[in-house]
Amino acid sequence: MPLSWLVLIVLALAAAGYFVGRIRVLKLAGGDVRALHSLPVYYGANVALSAAVPALGVLLLWLLIQPSLIENTVSAMIAPEMIPEGSNLNLVMADVRRVADGLYTAVETGAMNMAQVDALQASADVRATLGELGVALGQDVRPEVLAAAKSYLVASGTGNTARMVVVLALSLTGLVLSMIRTKPDYRARNVVERAVLALLMAAASLAILTTVGIVLSMLFETINFFGLHSWKDFFFGTIWAPNFRGDSELSILPLLWGTLYISFIALLVAVPIGLFAAIYLSEYAGPKTRAFAKPLLEILAGIPTIVYGLFALLTVGPMLINLFGQTGALGVNWMSGATSVLTAGVVMGIMLIPFVSSLSDDIINAVPQAMRDGSLGLGATQSETIRQVVIPAALPGIVGAILLAASRAIGETMIVVMGAGAIAKFSLNPFESMTTITTRIVSQLTGDGDFSSPETLVAFALGLTLFVLTLGLNVLALYIVRKYREQYE
Template sequence: MPLGMALFVAVLAIALLGYVMARCRVMARAGGDARVLHSLPNYYGMTAAMFAAVPALGVLLIWLLAQPAVVQNAVLPLIPADKIDSVGTQSLILSDVRRVADGLDIALSQGALTRADIAAMADDPSALRGTLGEVGVALGSEVEPFVLAAAQKSRALNGQGRFWMAAAVLLIALAGLALAVRAADPDFRARNIVERGIMVLLIVAASLAILTTVGIVLSMLFESINFFRLHDWKDFFLGPKWAPNFRGDSDLSILPLLWGTLYISIIALLVAVPIGLFSAIYLSEYAGPKLRGIAKPLLEILAGIPTIVYGLFALLTVGPALVRLFGRGEDGILGVEWMSGATSVLTAGLVMGIMLIPFVSSLSDDIINAVPQSLRDGSFGLGATHSETVRQVILPAALPGIVGAVLLAASRAIGETMIVVLGAGAIARVSVNPLEAMTTITTRIVSQLTGDTDFASPETLVAFALGLTLFVLTLGLNVLALYIVRKYREQYE
């Protein structure tokens, strides 16, 4: 069992012991009468468990996250400067150091090597590769002396770190247990401590989403700033062409990518929103229980299909069907040649719209069902028909939720990648013809970050500028939807 997992289990065992000890101690001090206690007996036990577990697990988590970085900084001076020509080379060398260090641990534990053998290999560690291969550790090249020296220092530092980590975590857990058990007195306000701790836990959980978003935005922002230091912002936002070539004279304009993203998303929404909304109205207002019980799960199956399957469906089925309809001259059904290949905006938009139907349908159905029955009864009581009730009462009341469903579908469409790669092609252009191949921002982000990149050229850093622009676009959609919902809600109320 890894040391981190063993310490986690040990801390939980100490916390459980503290729970039992604190509960028994406070009951003994109260003479077995729980009525004289400030809090219920379980609160005293939970206080002891919290004091024992929370600080110790916090230290364990921080230690596990910090130790690799500390060890890496300690072994970096052992790597000759002439061996590091880029960040990528440094990462490869450090990966070799970690693999050799792990391999030495395995070889020592299995008896394949002794410490004397490792010391003897200090000047010529070439034979080490075969020995490590015998214990299941694969190395890409021969082990150089500086790699072996760095691996030995890494092993030593990791060993010391594990020892002190175990000592610190166990001591903190035992100290928390002793403190909480000693404080277990009938007058101790254990319930207040537990409730305050739970409140802190809820605040931390609620803050994670915000902190994660802030971290993502800051990471993209800093890299985008580095990009705009190397590339003119006017060409990025106002240029007419997207043509990266990694030779320093690239045209990196977002306009063709933004046009393809919005064009495909609009076609997808034109397919998904009417079908999804009408199916939700039918299932919630007109369909019987048996039909609803069968149709809704079948409709929601579409949401569980992997996007790569949708992409293959677009490439192998929808695209060729559109070619037979709009292309190949006299062989086409319409006798025209508007479409030369299976990849096009229309192909990706249609398939993406099919994928988005469950997002609109399921959420809209739940929102419509949440409309109070009293509104329906009042409308029927005033003499309105069923269709009038749906149009003039139910849909206005459910509009905020429906707008949210459409917004979710729009965000999903803007961020889709695989369907676009296989269905729309990879050509960055500005055109109103839906039968031509285009590409989107997400596919270009993947393309720019794929392969051997050093994150120092504009052609690589542009991916972060694209991602930040995509984030701002999605944020703008959210703000617009919120404005529309609030404005309509004021008119409805």
Template sequence: MPLIWLFAILLALAAAGYTLGRRRAVAVSGGDIRRLHSLPNYHGLNVALAVLVPALLVLFVWLIAQPMIVDARVAATLPPATPTSERALVMSDVRRLAEGLELAVQSDIMTEDEVQRLNAAEDGIRARLAPLGVALGSNVDPAVLVSAKRYRALSIAGNTARNIVVILLALGGLGLAWGATGLGFRARNSVERAVLALLIAAASIAILTTAGIVLSLLFESINFFSQYSIADFFFGTKWSPNFRGNSQLGILPLLWGTLYISLIALIVAVPVGLFSAIYLSEYAGPRMRAVAKPLIEVLAGIPTIVYGLFALITVGPLLRDYFAQPLGLGNSGSSVMTAGLVMGIMLIPFVSSLSDDIINAVPQAMRDGSYGLGATKSETIRQVIVPAALPGIVGAILLAASRAIGETMIVVLGAGAAAQLDLNPFEAMTTVTVKIVSQLTGDTDFASPETLVAFALGLTLFVITLGLNVIALFIVRRYREQYE
């Protein structure tokens, strides 16, 4: 049974439970719902929740646990001679072949008996599965075929057991909740507790997601540092990964490129964005504001690949021909300055829109008090409005900085991929995010330090961003206490 059918059955049972629960509540009250503790709708919702909540929780856990259990049981049947580093690749082939066989049965390309009789010596395996989009090598290893059949059989058995258990749970919940419906049953309290649990779960998603990201990065980073020196990683000045061995994975050139490009981007974005926000909020009339603000915000909607092409085709050659070559600073169109300028243009709406909203939120009484003391408009902006809005402005700048640090596409097309330590802004450099992508792209061995280094790079970026947040929080709290 497809998973969508199972969801449809659960929804149908929940709807039926709502109707039955509501009818039973009305029936036990003898038609006078004032005798009930809760309204009939609450009784119906209680039965519907009793159908859905246990079934969906078990289904969620089952969907996570079943693939891991099946993988472990099938991996245990692989030939003992299979190296540990190749088991992941073999299991990938097993899963792909098992999915192909299941698709072939569902599409009537093969029968169940043909699947059971299939052997690796047949030339038709690859040809019969190719129309389904299943890419296999020219030869199918007999051990992979046997494991794929076992994987498919275990998956089918697990899916069948899952469907039975989930439906039985839903029916059991329906029966128990329907039977509990009575005059004194506090259905409203039960429903409100369920809603409260749902709200808590929704609020916990961000926390749990952050914890999951940190733990996944941490565990893989520990695995990396068990194979590569932590001192060489953090203090190495050369980045030269080599999957054949003898790699030099120093992060300093990548950090330098990241901070250098981000600094140039902020030098462009912060003054332009802040000044435009001050103009729109304090000087511009309603007509000008209605036109200018949407035009500025359009910049935030442009895809980063378009900015990257703009950097590659227009800004890079312009800087090279009119600045770098005449000054003798370089001959490349890909440079830190190119990526920084284009990234700064992209960040202008982040600073402008947020700062504009924060400045508009400053109470008018503060402006009136400043004008009443004889201050001019410019003095009021400098000494009253901007200091009062500073916590929000710092938040806007922090958002722009985080966006700059995490940008990839503009750097790839505008700054190049050279990992080097150089003060020349017209030289090609790269960032941490670009190297994370390059280390995880292609046919890589996830047990090698050259691949695991991507997780260490990600963890380092996370720590840097966390540090920026701490600094910004300190500034915000200090000035908030001063101006509140």
């Protein structure tokens, strides 16, 4: 049974239980709502939650655990001597999953049955069968891969069947037990409110658990990386030169320099424009102008970063060449290509303008009106009031907004990929190409990488370093904002 059908059946049982539970308790009470401990809606909700929550919870855990169990079981079937030279277990398992997915599609669509799958022996038969279904295999299917794919398919089928039986049994059991408990004196409201509280706590914990999971996943792989590569070269080296010959130089410093340099230029563009826009919208613009201009400014925040990257590559880069190139308007030869630190920094700054302006606007508006009135009452002009009263009062919050914008700039990828180039080096020239940490993470994890080599594992060390850097900026920004709120609330 497809997963979507299983979920729909559980939801249908819950919906049916909701209405049946209400009808049953009203019938037992003789139609008198006053004879019930709780409102009828709570009895129905109790039945629906009993039918849906345990079943869907087990289904979620099953979906998380089953792939890992099958992966470990099938990978144990592939002996080290079966792995071709120049390959590794991860690449072999990728072939196994690809073949197994193709065979699963063939069985689901009715093109094959399990007996025909078991009869497949030759690579040509597998390639021809999957080719008819649009599953292209780039190389011959080796016997051990085909055998592992069959085992993978059988294990997945068995797991899916068991999953369906367990989930439906839990849903029906919860439905029946809750219907038995549905009586006029049953404290349905208390049970439902406790269940909803538990769901709210689980939702609140999800973000924390996700963050912990991300950190742990990067931390373990980072430990593996430092077991294969010197931490001194990573943190204190000056060259980024990855290769798969075993003599890579993987220093984060050139990447960190490019990241901070591009982010600095982006902030030079975004902070003045965004702050001036926030001051105008909050202090000078009328209600009609504000209602028109603020949404238009914030439209920039909704543009995908890949579009900004194309804008950098096709518009801003050539425009800068026309200004600073050898044949440009200034007649100098400072810039030879469209990709540069300046290109990426300018476009990234444009992207950050609504981020800075929106946060700064909210912070400036939070300054008490009494402070403005007091300044104006003492004879100060509006511009003097803004410079000497409003901005100093809002300054901690504005600094926090700038730090949040900086963390956003440091984590940007697509604009840098398309606008800054891919050269890791130390340079103060903003017209040269450079690269950043995020760009190198994408590069090192693109394609069929060997996750036992330092050249691939370095991506996790880079990611963990970037996470710590942005987390520190966010914590500092939140600290400053909270201090501001305590002072001016």
